[in-house]
Amino acid sequence: MTPGQVLLFTVGGLSNAAYLFIVAAGLSLVFGALRVINMAHGSLYMIAAFVTVVIANQLGAGLGFWGGLLVAVAVAGAIGGVVEVLVLRRVYGREHLVQLLGTYAVSLVVAGGVRIVFGPNYRTVASPIPGHLDLAGYSYASYSLFMIAGAIVIGAGVWTMLYRTNLGRNIRAAVSDPDLLNATGVNVTRLYTTVFVIGAGLAGLGGSIVAPSQAVGSSIDTDVLVLAFAISVIGGLGSIVGSAVGALIVGMVISFGLVIPQTNPFALAFVFIIMTAVLIVRPRGLFGRPES
Amino acid sequence: MLKVDGLNVRYGKSHVVFDFSAEVKDGETLAVLGRNGAGKTTTIRGITGLLPGASGRVIVGGTDMSGWPAHRRTRRGLAYVPSGARCFPNLTVVENLDIASHANGDGWTWNKDRIWELFPRLESLRHNLAGGLSGGERQMLAVSRALMGNPRVMLLDEPTEGLAPVLVQSIAALLATLKSTGVSILLAEQNHQMALRVADRAAFIEKGRIVEVLPASRARDSEVLHRILGV
Ligand SMILES: Nc1ncnc2c1ncn2[C@@H]1O[C@H](COP(=O)(O)OP(=O)(O)O)[C@@H](O)[C@H]1O
Numbered sequence: 379m380t381p382g383q384v385l386l387f388t389v390g391g392l393s394n395a396a397y398l399f400i401v402a403a404g405l406s407l408v409f410g411a412l413r414v415i416n417m418a419h420g421s422l423y424m425i426a427a428f429v430t431v432v433i434a435n436q437l438g439a440g441l442g443f444w445g446g447l448l449v450a451v452a453v454a455g456a457i458g459g460v461v462e463v464l465v466l467r468r469v470y471g472r473e474h475l476v477q478l479l480g481t482y483a484v485s486l487v488v489a490g491g492v493r494i495v496f497g498p499n500y501r502t503v504a505s506p507i508p509g510h511l512d513l514a515g516y517s518y519a520s521y522s523l524f525m526i527a528g529a530i531v532i533g534a535g536v537w538t539m540l541y542r543t544n545l546g547r548n549i550r551a552a553v554s555d556p557d558l559l560n561a562t563g564v565n566v567t568r569l570y571t572t573v574f575v576i577g578a579g580l581a582g583l584g585g586s587i588v589a590p591s592q593a594v595g596s597s598i599d600t601d602v603l604v605l606a607f608a609i610s611v612i613g614g615l616g617s618i619v620g621s622a623v624g625a626l627i628v629g630m631v632i633s634f635g636l637v638i639p640q641t642n643p644f645a646l647a648f649v650f651i652i653m654t655a656v657l658i659v660r661p662r663g664l665f666g667r668p669e670s
Numbered sequence: 671m672l673k674v675d676g677l678n679v680r681y682g683k684s685h686v687v688f689d690f691s692a693e694v695k696d697g698e699t700l701a702v703l704g705r706n707g708a709g710k711t712t713t714i715r716g717i718t719g720l721l722p723g724a725s726g727r728v729i730v731g732g733t734d735m736s737g738w739p740a741h742r743r744t745r746r747g748l749a750y751v752p753s754g755a756r757c758f759p760n761l762t763v764v765e766n767l768d769i770a771s772h773a774n775g776d777g778w779t780w781n782k783d784r785i786w787e788l789f790p791r792l793e794s795l796r797h798n799l800a801g802g803l804s805g806g807e808r809q810m811l812a813v814s815r816a817l818m819g820n821p822r823v824m825l826l827d828e829p830t831e832g833l834a835p836v837l838v839q840s841i842a843a844l845l846a847t848l849k850s851t852g853v854s855i856l857l858a859e860q861n862h863q864m865a866l867r868v869a870d871r872a873a874f875i876e877k878g879r880i881v882e883v884l885p886a887s888r889a890r891d892s893e894v895l896h897r898i899l900g901v
C-alpha cells in the first residue's frame with residue numbers, strides 16, 4: 379500500500395466513523411441516562427435519511443438538502459418524543475428483555491411503515507457540497523471532509539452540553555441516581571423525554587448526513603443499528619468518548635478491511651471479532667463504567 | 671409547618687405504613703424512633719412523594735401537596751436527606767449543590783457562600799467528585815444539598831448513621847441551628863440519644879404504626895423507649 383492509498387483509506391475510515399459516531403453517541407446517551415437499549419434507534423436514522431432524500435430531491439440538491447436535514451432531525455426528534463411517552467415510560471425499571479422487545483416492536487412498525495410509504499427501491503440524493511480535493515494522486519469528495527468536520531463539531535457540542543450546561547449536569551445526575559434527582563427538585567420524567575428526543579435527533583442527524591454518501595433503502599435501519607451496537611460495546615455504552623473511539627475503530631476496520639483483497643470478504647466480520655474480543659477482555663467496553 | 675394526615679404506604683400488596691399522622695410546627699423537631707424495619711424510611715419516603723404506593727395528605731407551610739410528584743414538593747419547600755449520605759457521586763461538590771438550587775423566593779435564602787461558612791471543609795473540596803469524599807463529608811454535602819432548596823420542612827433519614835462521634839455532635843449542632851431558623855424537622859433515627867437531645871417530641875413506631883408520641887424530655891427514660899428500642 380502506498381502512502382497515498384493509506385491516506386485515502388484513512389479518510390474513508392474517518393468518514394465512516396463520522397456518521398457512525400453521531401448515531402452511536404445518541405444510542406449511548408440514551409442508554410447512559412435511561413438504561414434502555416433502544417432497538418428503534420436505527421429506525422429513526424432511516425426515517426431521517428428518507429425524509430432528507432425526499433425533500434432534497436423535491437427542492438433541489440443545494441438548499442433542499444439543508445432544509446431536508448433540519449426537517450428530518452425535527453421529525454426524528456418528534457417521533458422519539460412520542461415513542462418515549464407511549465412506549466418507554468411503560469418499560470422503565472423492567473427487565474432489559476421487556477425494553478428490548480418494546481423498542482424492537484417500534485422498529486418493526488417503522489420498518490413496515492417505511493416500506494409502505496417509500497417502497498422497496500433504494501434512493502439517492504446529490505451531494506449538497508459537490509467538488510473534490512486532490513491530494514497525493516487521489517481525489518477526496520468535499521462532502522466526506524464535511525462529514526468528518528461535522529462529526530467533530532457535533533461531538534464537541536454533545537460534550538459541551540453534558541459537561542457545561544445545567545441540562546447536562548442533570549443528565550449526568552440521572553445516570554447515577556434518578557430517584558435522588560427527583561427528590562432534589564428535578565422533573566426526571568420530563569428529563570428522560572428530553573434525553574430521548576436528543577438521542578433520536580442524533581440518530582436523525584446521522585441518517586440525514588449519511589444520505590448523500592450512501593444509497594438509502596429500507597434495510598439501513600438494521601445495518602446501522604448493528605454497527606452502532608458494535609461501537610457501543612467496544613467503546614462502552616453510556617460514554618461519549620467511548621462512542622468516538624469505538625466509531626474510529628469500526629470505521630477504520632471497515633475501510634481498510636474492504637480494500638485489502640484478502641480481507642475484503644471478512645471486513646464486517648472483523649468488527650464483530652473485535653467486539654467479541656473486547657467483551658471477553660473488558661465486558662464494559664474501553665470507556666464504560668460497570669453497571670452498579 | 672408540616673402536617674401529615676393518614677399516610678398509608680404499600681409496596682405492591684404489602685402494607686408497610688399504617689395511618690401515620692403528625693404535625694411539626696415551624697422551628698419544631700419531631701424524632702421518629704423505631705427499630706430497624708419499623709417503617710421509618712418508608713414513612714419519610716411516603717411524605718416525599720417518591721413512592722407510588724403512598725396515600726394520605728401532606729401539607730407543607732399551608733400548601734396541600736397531596737398527590738404532587740416529588741420534584742414539585744421539593745421545589746415548594748420539602749427537603750429530603752436520604753439515609754447513607756446519598757449524593758451524586760459522579761458530580762462535583764459544587765454541582766451537587768447547584769443542582770438543588772431553585773430558590774423559592776420567600777425570605778431567607780441559602781447559597782453556596784452560606785454553605786461554605788457552615789462547612790468550610792466542603793469549600794476546599796468544591797471541585798472534587800462527591801464519590802471521592804469521606805462518609806462524613808458526604809453527609810455534610812447531603813444536608814447542604816437539601817438546604818440549597820431553601821426548605822421549610824426537612825426530612826432526615828438517619829443522618830448520623832455510621833458517623834464518628836465528633837461528626838454526630840456537629841450534625842446535632844447543625845439541626846439545632848436549623849431549628850432556630852424556623853425550619854420544621856422530621857428526624858428518623860436509631861441513635862435515640864442524639865435524636866432526643868435535639869427533638870421536641872418523639873413518635874415511636876413499631877411495625878408501621880405510631881404507638882406513642884411523647885415530649886422528648888419524657889421520652890428519654892420512658893417505658894416505651896425501653897420496650898421498643900430494647901435499651
Ligand atoms: N422496596 C421495598 N419493597 C418491599 N418491602 C420493603 C421495601 N422497602 C422496605 N420494605 C419493608 O418495609 C418495612 C419497613 O422498612 P423501612 O421503612 O426501611 O424501615 P426502617 O427505615 O424503620 O428500618 C420492612 O419490613 C421492609 O422489609
Ligand SMILES: [Mg+2]
Pocket residue numbers: 707710711712753827
Ligand atoms: Mg431506614
